[in-house]
Amino acid sequence: MIESIDNYIQLAILGICSGATLYKAITKQRRSWVLVTLFYVAFFFGSLYWELFYMFKGDTPAKFYVAEFSWYVSYLFLFLFLKYQKDPDTPAPRCRIKWLIPVFAGGLSIYYITFGQIVSNITSAILMSLVGMEAVKGLASGNRRMKHVYIVTLIFFFLEYLLWTSSCLFEDGSVLNPYYYIDILISIVLFVLLLYAQKALRDEVTE
Amino acid sequence: MNYIENVYICIAAPILVAILAMSGAGSPSGGNKTLAIDRGNRRRVMVFLLIGMTICLLSSYISTFLALILEADRQEATWEITPLVEEVMKFLPILFYILVFEPDNREESAVNIMAVAVGFATLENVCYLTANGAADILLLGVRGFGTGVMHVVCGEIVYIGFVFLWNEFWLRFAGIAGLISLSATYHAIYNILVAQDGVTAWIGYLIPMLTAVFMLHLRRRLRIAREKSSS
Numbered sequence: 551m552i553e554s555i556d557n558y559i560q561l562a563i564l565g566i567c568s569g570a571t572l573y574k575a576i577t578k579q580r581r582s583w584v585l586v587t588l589f590y591v592a593f594f595f596g597s598l599y600w601e602l603f604y605m606f607k608g609d610t611p612a613k614f615y616v617a618e619f620s621w622y623v624s625y626l627f628l629f630l631f632l633k634y635q636k637d638p639d640t641p642a643p644r645c646r647i648k649w650l651i652p653v654f655a656g657g658l659s660i661y662y663i664t665f666g667q668i669v670s671n672i673t674s675a676i677l678m679s680l681v682g683m684e685a686v687k688g689l690a691s692g693n694r695r696m697k698h699v700y701i702v703t704l705i706f707f708f709l710e711y712l713l714w715t716s717s718c719l720f721e722d723g724s725v726l727n728p729y730y731y732i733d734i735l736i737s738i739v740l741f742v743l744l745l746y747a748q749k750a751l752r753d754e755v756t757e
Numbered sequence: 758m759n760y761i762e763n764v765y766i767c768i769a770a771p772i773l774v775a776i777l778a779m780s781g782a783g784s785p786s787g788g789n790k791t792l793a794i795d796r797g798n799r800r801r802v803m804v805f806l807l808i809g810m811t812i813c814l815l816s817s818y819i820s821t822f823l824a825l826i827l828e829a830d831r832q833e834a835t836w837e838i839t840p841l842v843e844e845v846m847k848f849l850p851i852l853f854y855i856l857v858f859e860p861d862n863r864e865e866s867a868v869n870i871m872a873v874a875v876g877f878a879t880l881e882n883v884c885y886l887t888a889n890g891a892a893d894i895l896l897l898g899v900r901g902f903g904t905g906v907m908h909v910v911c912g913e914i915v916y917i918g919f920v921f922l923w924n925e926f927w928l929r930f931a932g933i934a935g936l937i938s939l940s941a942t943y944h945a946i947y948n949i950l951v952a953q954d955g956v957t958a959w960i961g962y963l964i965p966m967l968t969a970v971f972m973l974h975l976r977r978r979l980r981i982a983r984e985k986s987s988s
Binding site: 576579581584585588591592595596598599602605606607611613614615616617619620622625626627630 | 805808823827829832833834836837838840841915917921922925928931934935936938939941942943945946950952953975978979
């Protein structure tokens with residue numbers, strides 16, 4: 551029950567975000583909006599596939615990683631969006647702290663691999679590290695227009711890891727399982743990310 | 758028993774003959790360059806149509822092989838393995854064409870994607886017809902349009918990459934790889950929905966048609982915007 555509520559909340563929020571960004575991408579016809587749209591649509595498709603599979607089969611997909619691929623692709627598009635938002639006039643600062651991100655992601659992925667799915671865990675660690683590093687680099691660069699987007703992206707990054715860790719520690723489907731609440735929190739963070747991305751991209755036009 | 762190879766030969770043979778006939782008549786001997794280019798374009802579309810059918814045949818082999826390796830039943834294979842295999846396979850000839858022939862016009866690659874998708878959907882539909890009979894015209898019509906349009910929509914999803922993400926090297930490859938995965942998920946969602954009974958299946962058949970109408974609108978907007986910016 552709680553799992554379905556969690557999934558429906560996430561699907562609703564992602565559906566709204568996908569629709570809103572799609573509208574922006576069509577009306578503005580700018581690459582930044584296309585990348586944000588693809589991030590949300592990919593995340594939405596992954597969650598929708600997962601929910602439909604669970605609804606009609608009564609089990610989670612186990613043979614192949616269709617939903618996972620979609621989520622990984624969403625991380626990829628988020629990374630590409632952050633990467634192409636750099637201020638071309640500002641030189642990239644040296645930022646050693648960013649290397650803590652792959653250390654953190656790599657360390658946790660080793661822990662997850664003890665539960666299985668080696669390729670999947672390595673892929674997610676690489677893509678999430680790229681996202682996290684880009685956000686830290688962006689914060690260090692002092693890009694004021696994108697500052698809040700970078701902060702929310704980092705919150706998203708850590709919440710995702712908290713979610714995956716909780717799925718390893720708590721396996722029951724009860725209401726007390728923190729996994730579902732973290733997942734709902736991620737949905738809210740994704741919505742907040744859209745608001746800040748919208749503001750940043752609006753400011754990009756006015757600057 | 759559905760002999761996909763036999764069906765393939767029956768449909769591919771006339772197309773192959775047409776391609777050969779077009780190549781014979783395609784030399785720009787009279788100096789009419791426009792006519793020669795036009796003929797070349799038509800022939801290329803036919804070639805990609807045939808490649809789409811061939812890809813459908815190869816995809817069925819690979820999907821069956823992977824299903825055996827992963828010990829997946831028919832439902833698991835259709836919902837989890839086939840979509841990804843088919844979408845990746847559909848893009849391979851386009852990737853080969855882009856890397857080897859280096860076309861100047863990216864619009865050309867987009868048309869080729871569509872031709873591959875149409876060829877793929879044609880063979881798939883004929884195989885469905887031979888396996889399930891042609892008695893129920895309504896169901897066949899809906900399925901024919903649904904599956905055909907779904908493959909074209911998946912091609913159009915990749916086409917977005919050619920329009921928006923083509924200018925920079927890494928963005929091009931990462932973006933298009935991402936879009937292929939996105940189209941595979943879209944395909945998998947379609948496969949799950951149409952495997953159900955009643956309203957759910959109809960929703961499944963309708964989704965690609967609505968997406969196609971939306972894509973048509975999007976392409977028109979893009980064309981208008983491009984014309985405005987050029988004038």
